[in-house]
Amino acid sequence: MRVSKDGVEMNTASDNDDRQRALHEATEWFVRLNNPLASDETRRAYQIWLVADVAHPEAMQAVSDLWGALDQPAAQLAASGWHRDTPAPVPTPPHRRPARHGARLAAASAVLALVAAIFVWRDPGIIDRAFADAATRPGERRDVRLADGSLAMLDGDTALSSDMAGGRRVVTLLRGRAWFDVVADSARPFTVHAGQVDVQVRGTAFEVDREAAAVTVEHGRVAVSGPQIADLQVDLTDWQRVAFQNGSLSTPTAIEPDQAFAWRRGLIIVDRAPLSQVVKELDKMAPGHVLIVDRQLERTTLSGTFRADDQESVLEALRATLGVRTLSLPGVATLIYR
Template sequence: MRRGRAALAITADAFARECAAMEFASDDSKDRERASREATEWFVRLQNPLATDDTRRAYRDWLMADPAHREAIRDVSELWGALDRPAAQLASTGWHRSADEPAPRPRRWFATGSRFATAAVVVVALAGGLAVWRDPGLLDRAFADVATHPGERREVSLADGTLAVLDGDTALKSHMSGPRRDVTVLRGRVWLDVARDPARPFTVHAGGVDARVLGTAFEVNREAAAVTVERGEVAVSGVDSRLGPVKLTAWQRVALQDGTLGAPVTVDPEQMFAWRRGLIILDRAPLSQVVEELDKMAPGRVLIADPELKRLTLSGAFRTDEPGAVLEALRSALGLRTVSVPGFATLIYR
């Protein structure tokens, strides 16, 4: 009995230490995220050609306040260095000039106003371009009838009673008037449980493929140009009239490959539709597919530094609200390295 109590006490102590370590790690992670967020804000502020000497001095004070700040700004700079085109645009603004360099004295008021207006246009254009770059779905969502942001999953009922479940970073337009029931997937992945109406066929347009049904449940993935059926029957055609139709039944999938519809393949429903339960199940998935999943899980772009890395594969089950777990798996299982600026971009490299 004493031995059992001793073992229990040791276990309790170990558990307490583990909890304390986890709490410390959580606090440390929050500090790093805060430093990264602040570093990103400073980095963007310094891109502004109208940044003042006071702004630069405040930045230097922030930089010296904590060693973690210097590490965070190095990460931001390293990540930005991988973004050739945006970096070149920023470099052309001259933001990197020394804070001690005197500003040219304006000759006349209207010349100052003109330069101010020009600089303001540059800043607005750069900010807009940067916003679209870090969030490619921004414009699609703006023109959609219903949409989700990265990391968001949403269930909606369309005008005809069809149930639609949208994965993260998905955008749809629908047209249900008269004899037509058309849905266009502008981006992302959607699962549809179609309301049966024999008088009005239901058609989904997604990039290079069209899917036509009367009443069924199926998934359409625009980026993969693929259709997967859960129940019922779906006729899939390529936008090119020479392709298809290919008839799919339950647990079958077809995708457009090199401009041609492949043969139907049988899929594992637990794996294929796991995202609706908040899970991503990867079975020797190429890194390119892993990146597609990461793009849906959180805001910001995911970049692969070396195209050769896309051939690597990853297996595992992950929660859709924990993109950090996927990145940790890339580091531990594949020996890769990552650097992230929360909400902006993540770079994967060796």
């Protein structure tokens, strides 16, 4: 530890390295101890490791908390039966299929269901992407040229489908965030459906964020409405934003251009953004979930400019400025806690 000029304790790089080393060792011990075949010798070795450093018990508790956070949603998904496409088959009479074979099959099915549930939980966008006309994985961005010549830029973990047949120009944003540069066509309005908001234009450039239920216009003019508020329409023009909030559309607000579309340049810019919002950006940057264990942390804020492909730099900023700790299982989850 070192103390800053204002008397606040700050973690040094060495402190962080020691903590991460303890967390990695704790993860290894957690896996070993949860092996049903773990020997008494292994358990004695674990007790020696546990008391060898005051950081070890804390690291072990953090790992246990992380796995506890993963178990609950995975178990809920497995119990929901989402993976069953058809009714369960009628059991074969015992004389045709030995009970032991049936037990093995049931155990294998349970394991497969759990693996599938965890797989979907760690990457919930996989289903939307599978049925989309164009999609990106977390951490990926790409440009897509639609059939009418319009351009769509997709942020990480985004999926969309399009229908350009006949006189239609309809895009459905299934998940994520996309920016559109629409080819003008007065005879065929361009419509985007994105959950709680609908957008209609003839030729303009704008962004739609499905999760935030928000529309931001770069140039041109768009009309924003919604499936549940068809009688209410908000018109937006250059550098204006509107969002669906509390059952209605907000009043259009002016936005800061550089900050609003920073992700298109491969940047994430936050200005006193609550940690809950920062976590949403982190989820788009790499596979796996980012979880806030201490709910009081959600209201703490962060400011800064970061590369959109460098999740670790954001986590390092959180550790340095907010004094939080993190534990990562790459590709699965990252835990943020005090």
